Amino acid sequence: MNKQMTRAFATGLLAAAIALLIYLYFSPTQDLSVEKMKQKLEKDDYVVVNATTYHQQVNELARLQKEISAMNKVKPTIKQKETKKQTTSKQKTNSYHLVISSGTTSAEIGQKLEEAGIIHSREQFDEYLKDHHYATKIQIGEYDIQQSFTFEEIAKVITKQK
Numbered sequence: 473m474n475k476q477m478t479r480a481f482a483t484g485l486l487a488a489a490i491a492l493l494i495y496l497y498f499s500p501t502q503d504l505s506v507e508k509m510k511q512k513l514e515k516d517d518y519v520v521v522n523a524t525t526y527h528q529q530v531n532e533l534a535r536l537q538k539e540i541s542a543m544n545k546v547k548p549t550i551k552q553k554e555t556k557k558q559t560t561s562k563q564k565t566n567s568y569h570l571v572i573s574s575g576t577t578s579a580e581i582g583q584k585l586e587e588a589g590i591i592h593s594r595e596q597f598d599e600y601l602k603d604h605h606y607a608t609k610i611q612i613g614e615y616d617i618q619q620s621f622t623f624e625e626i627a628k629v630i631t632k633q634k
């Protein structure tokens with residue numbers, strides 16, 4: 473490219489830019505009315521509300537959030553009270569008189585305690601007794617077992633350990 477071609481190209485670009493500016497400046501703009509804008513926005517799945525409605529909704533949302541947080545603060549307190557009542561009533565009613573005779577295995581003891589509702593899993597209880605070497609130390613006798621006892625407490629009772 474020589475000097476003249478470059479100048480001609482630059483002049484063409486300048487003329488095109490000026491023509492585009494003149495067209496945009498003098499072309500009539502479409503002013504959309506409020507109704508037409510609302511219709512266009514609603515057509516595109518937007519929701520249109522005025523400022524007062526918007527502020528009312530924001531205030532209502534804030535009020536409801538405060539109400540929910542206040543309810544959540546009260547709710548755990550109520551649950552704690554109910555849990556304490558249930559625990560107390562279960563402790564009073566859920567004791568089991570366990571009789572261990574000669575030849576009773578730790579698995580059989582676990583089964584009896586599970587059937588009585590003292591423990592949830594006889595397998596876990598049997599495994600606990602074996603892992604902590606209580607299974608070989610079980611003593612013959614009669615024992616009162618509470619539902620609130622842990623595996624360790626039950627093991628100490630039936631092995632007569634302190």
